[in-house]
Amino acid sequence: MEWPRNPDEAFAIQDELRLKLLDGPVPAEPLTFAGVDVAYGEDRLAAAVVVLGADLSVRETAVAVGEPAFPYVPGLFAFRELPAVLEAFEGLEDKPDVIVCDGQGRAHPRRFGLACHLGVLLDLPTFGVGKTRLVGEADEPGEKRGERTALIDRGEEVGALLRTRDGVKPVYVSAGHRMDLATACALTLRLTPRYRLPETTRAADHTCRAALAQVHRGG
DNA sequence: GCGACAG
DNA sequence: ATCTTGTCGC
Known part of the structure; x- marks a missing residue:
């Protein structure tokens, strides 16, 4: 796979891959949701993918250990952990119906955040939380779970500020590949029956941290 | 020139 | 992201 050696090459890759970004079709009734997250250690990282069923119980887990593939640059975040994330996905038995990313989708300077990038590479529906x-800028949504406001960047609606729990700080939701904002918000609410962040993200977070601790000890 | 800036 | 103590609340 082609990999950028500097920010300019990374910008070019984003501009090229963005042409493959689709608005749909959007999965009507997804049965499985994959959560992705990465934990960092000293010059090492662990990526985890956790697939949840419609009842939000864990169905499958896959992890991969590696090194940051790019320095952290706002707007180029995906290049940092994508290789390890892709490797983790290769360890899955079944492809999930939709992928939930820890970060932005189209709420990005060039409308191509991590969720868009991963979605295009795997050609699966994705969105970012x-x-x-x-x-972008957005007004503060109402205090009730489910209330949301438009996230506007340069005159364009790129996402939403969504309250997933009453009185708790809202999250930034944006569509990725084969997705629309309304569906992304609906699925985010479905994935947050109890906490501010989606169960997918929480499960992946715990899994990649455990995996990192594992290798951090050796083995 | 001075901030802002996913994780 | 990660470095870090105590503390407020259910």
Whole structure:
């Protein structure tokens, strides 16, 4: 796979892959959701993919250990952990119906955040749920779970600020590949019956941390 | 020139 | 992301 050696090459790859980004079709009733997350150690990282069923129980898990493939640059975040994430996906028995990313999808300077990038490479429906903002402005949504406001960047609606729990800080939701914002928000709510972040993200977070601790000890 | 800036 | 103690709340 072609890999950028500097930011300019990374920008070019994003511009090229963005042409493959699709708005649909959107999965009507996804039965499985994959959560992706990465944990960092000293010059090492562990990526985890956890697949949940419709009842949000864990169906399958896959991990991969590697090194950061690119320095952290806002807007180029995907290049840092994508190789390890892709390797983890290769360890899955079944392809998930939709992938939930820890970060942004189209709420990105060039409309091609991690969720878009991963979706295009795997050609699977994706969306992003970020804890903090990368681009855009939005009014504060109402205090109730389910309330949301438009995230606007340069006059374009690129995502939403969505309240997943009453009175709790909202999350940044944006569509990735083969996805639309309304569906992404609906699925995010379905994945947050109890906590601020989706169960997919939480499960993947725990799994990649455990995997990192494992190798950090040796083995 | 000075901030902002997913994880 | 990660480095870090105590602390408030269910």
